[in-house]
Amino acid sequence: MLRDMNMNALRHFEAVARRGRVSKAAEELRVTTSAVSQQIRLLEQQFGVLLFRRENRRLIPTEEGERLYIATSQAFRMVAEVHSAIVRQRQMRQFIMRVSPSFGVRWLGPRVKSFLDQNPDWSVRVDATPEFTDFETEIVDLDLRYGSDPRSGMHEVCVMQDFILPMCSPAYLETLRAFSDDPMEQLCHAQLIDSVKTFYRWDVWLNQRGGATVPSVYALRFDRSSMAIQLAADGAGVTLESAVLAWRELATGALVPLSDRLDVIEFSGYHVVCPPRHTNRRIVRLFTEWMLEEGGRHEAEVRTYLTDRGCPIVLEGGPAQDWGGGEGPARPMPHDAQ
Incomplete structure (x- = not known):
């Protein structure tokens, strides 16, 4: 009919x-x-x-x-x-990127609206995953990675420095000061929260400083930076974490640096990564420019916070580690595996 x-x-x-x-x-x-x-x-x-x-x-x-x-x-x-x-949908151009989960939730998520406002003709898809993109088989414009791998043959642009330091809640810091005024001695009495997928773990950091005895087993171990940061803010212990990811807690006072006598490690943290051919894509250029602007603004904010509190900042290139774990080209570790 x-x-x-x-x-x-x-x-x-x-x-x-x-x-x-x-x-x-x-x-x-x-x-x-x-x-x-x-x-x-x-x-x-x-x-x-x-x-x-x-x-x-x-x-x-x-x-x-x-x-x-x-x-x-x-x-x-x-x-x-x-x-x-x-x-x-046909007129809307699609932009696909991949980011580490904690960074996506804690940093990119609250700021991505400004990018969308500047680029209203683009639809945006964000995959929050620790897995790196295989650009030969996957349809992705770029990765936003933590750490650098100059041997990968990829185009890389550092868009923001990171700052690593021990931090805890103000109340937990007061309990540690009851044991000693020496921050390295305080760590001997502290519950250390271990972020197992970060560049700088407690064993690396402590060994480099020749301080407190390194525990063979951590009671609190997480493969998500966001979880380690939240637990520290809740007063469960001391975390060695990214000031970029923990900025909300630092800015509100929920977390504080353990001591202004301990170095803050600054290194080339966040990178836009893609095959060289993708640099011809307008959206890759737009996003990279936006990240450089937003990342630079936030980096300055964190640096000012640390400097105002007298924390010494030491520039390092990141720990020398065999990220490859076997044959073939080495790859950087994700900041977390959330």
Whole structure:
């Protein structure tokens, strides 16, 4: 039955029922009045009923015509909405990136609206995963990675430095000061929260400083920086973590540096990474420029916070580690595996 329906006649019928006059429908459809009248007659013949009655020089739908008008107007409106959605989707350009989860949630998420506001014609998809992109087999524009791997053959741009330091809640710091004023001695009595997927873990950091005895087993171990930061803010211990990721807690006072006598490690933290051929993509350039601006602003904020508190900042390139774990090119560790 549907395949026998005269869709052109239905379109003319709907316009007449909505406008009330053949002449107005003809003007809207850009056809002659006789063409509209002919289509209405064909439709009435197909249905076998009158669809309009004339009243004060207007065409008023009959009971059958009213039922048909309700159905056709709803159908045409739905088709128009779907058409608009399809056109918008076709016109909207898609940008796909991959980020480490804690960075995506804690840093990128609260700021990404400004990028969207500056680039309203782009749809954005963010995959928060620790897995690095295989650009030869996956459709991704860029990775936002933690750490650098100059041997990978990828185009890399450092968009923000990171700052690593021991931190804890103010209340927990007071309990440690009851043992000693020496921060390294305090760590001997502290519950150390271990972020197992970070560049700088407690064993590396402590060994480099020749201080407290390194525990062989940590009671609190997490593969998510966000979890380690939250636990420290809750007063469970001391975490060795990123000031970039913990900025909200540091800014509000939920976390504080353990001591202004301990070095803060600064190194090249966050990088936009993609194959060299992707640098020709406009969205890659736009996002990199935005990250440099936003990252630079936040980096300055963190640096000022640490400097105002007298924390010495030491520039390092990151620990020398065999990230590859076997044959083939080495790859940087993700900041976390969330």
